[in-house]
Amino acid sequence: MERVIQHALLQLGDSSNLRSIRSVEGGDINQAAYVETEENAYFVKTNQNVPRHFFRVEAKGLKEIEASQSIAVPKVYYYDEPVRGSKGALVMEWIEGASTKDTKRRLGEQVALLHSSYGDKFGYEEDSFMGLLPQPNDWYEDWIDYYHDGRLVPQFNMAKERHYLPEDRKQRLLKLMERLPNWIDSSVQPSLLHGDLWGGNWMAGPEGKPYLIDPSVLYGDRCFELAFTELFGGFSKEFYEGYKEILPIPDHYSESKAVYQLFYLLAHLNLFGEMYGTHVDRILKRYVD
Structure with a gap:
C-alpha cells in the first residue's frame, strides 16, 4: 500500500516526506488509510481488483455533487485508473469533526x-x-x-x-x-x-x-x-x-x-x-x- 500511496502523492504534487500511514474504517470494499505528509493530511482508498473506471466514477460523482453547491463532499486530489490486477488509489481530503445539535x-x-x-x-x-x-x-x-x-x-x-x-x-x-x-x-x-x-x-x-x-x-x-x-x-x-x-x-x-x-x-x-x-x-x- 505504501508504494501505491507514494506514487499517488507524487502524481498530485506532494513530494514531501511521509509522516504517517494508518489504516482506518471504511475498508469494506477498499483498503482505507489516513495519510499524513509534511504538507497535508489525506484519506486514501486503494484496491487492485476493480474495473479501470472504479475510482474515476466515484471522483466524478463527488465533483458533480460539489458543483451543485448544495452539500459538502471531500475534495478529490487524485485517482488512478488501474488496469486489471494492478493496484490503484483515490486520494481525498481528510475530514475530521463531530456532530453538533443541528x-x-x-x-x-x-x-x-x-x-x-x-x-x-x-x-x-x-x-x-x-x-x-x-x-x-x-x-x-x-x-x-x-x-x-x-x-x-x-x-x-x-x-x-x-x-x-x-x-x-x-x-x-x-x-x-x-x-x-x-x-x-x-x-x-x-x-x-x-x-x-x-x-x-x-x-x-x-x-x-x-x-x-x-x-x-x-x-x-x-x-x-x-x-x-x-x-x-x-x-x-x-x-x-x-x-x-x-x-x-x-x-x-x-x-x-x-x-x-x-x-x-x-x-x-x-x-x-x-x-x-x-x-x-x-x-x-x-x-x-
Missing part, C-alpha cells in the same frame, strides 16, 4: 438542496457501482423506463444467475416490473441523487458540517433516495424535518417507497445472499398478491 437537520436541508439540482434526463452518462456490483447506466427520457431497464432488470438477471430467484419469487418480480406505472409517478423531475445514501455514507466535519461520501450518482426521482434512507435506519427525525423545510414529501411516496426499496434489497440479495430474500418476498407479496 448537524442532522442541516444534513436533511442540504440533501433537499441536492435534490433541487435538476438534469435534463434520467440515469447517468456512464456505468457506476453499488458497492462492487456493476450498475449499468444510460440516459432515458422516462424515469419508469430507466428504473425498469437500468435498475431492476440488471438485478433480476444477476439474481437469476446466482440462483436467488426461486420460481414464485421470479414470477412475482416479473409481474411487479410489468406494473411499475401503478405505483411510480412518471412526471417527476430528474433530481441529482447521491445514489447510495445510507447512514454510513455521510459524516460530520468541522463545526458539525455535514459531508456526503461514497456516491453512486444518478438523476432520478428523489423519492428513490428517500426510500433508501428509510430502509436500514441511520437517519433521524431531525433529518426528515430539515428535508421537508426545503422540499415537501410528494403524495406518491407512500405507494412508491417499498417499490424503490426493492432495488436496494435485490442488490443486497446479490451481494450477501438469501438472508435478504425474505425482505424481497415481503415487498413482492404486498404489491403483487
Whole structure:
C-alpha cells in the first residue's frame, strides 16, 4: 500500500516526506488509510481488483455533487485508473469533526438542496457501482423506463444467475416490473441523487458540517433516495424535518417507497445472499398478491 500511496502523492504534487500511514474504517470494499505528509493530511482508498473506471466514477460523482453547491463532499486530489490486477488509489481530503445539535437537520436541508439540482434526463452518462456490483447506466427520457431497464432488470438477471430467484419469487418480480406505472409517478423531475445514501455514507466535519461520501450518482426521482434512507435506519427525525423545510414529501411516496426499496434489497440479495430474500418476498407479496 505504501508504494501505491507514494506514487499517488507524487502524481498530485506532494513530494514531501511521509509522516504517517494508518489504516482506518471504511475498508469494506477498499483498503482505507489516513495519510499524513509534511504538507497535508489525506484519506486514501486503494484496491487492485476493480474495473479501470472504479475510482474515476466515484471522483466524478463527488465533483458533480460539489458543483451543485448544495452539500459538502471531500475534495478529490487524485485517482488512478488501474488496469486489471494492478493496484490503484483515490486520494481525498481528510475530514475530521463531530456532530453538533443541528448537524442532522442541516444534513436533511442540504440533501433537499441536492435534490433541487435538476438534469435534463434520467440515469447517468456512464456505468457506476453499488458497492462492487456493476450498475449499468444510460440516459432515458422516462424515469419508469430507466428504473425498469437500468435498475431492476440488471438485478433480476444477476439474481437469476446466482440462483436467488426461486420460481414464485421470479414470477412475482416479473409481474411487479410489468406494473411499475401503478405505483411510480412518471412526471417527476430528474433530481441529482447521491445514489447510495445510507447512514454510513455521510459524516460530520468541522463545526458539525455535514459531508456526503461514497456516491453512486444518478438523476432520478428523489423519492428513490428517500426510500433508501428509510430502509436500514441511520437517519433521524431531525433529518426528515430539515428535508421537508426545503422540499415537501410528494403524495406518491407512500405507494412508491417499498417499490424503490426493492432495488436496494435485490442488490443486497446479490451481494450477501438469501438472508435478504425474505425482505424481497415481503415487498413482492404486498404489491403483487
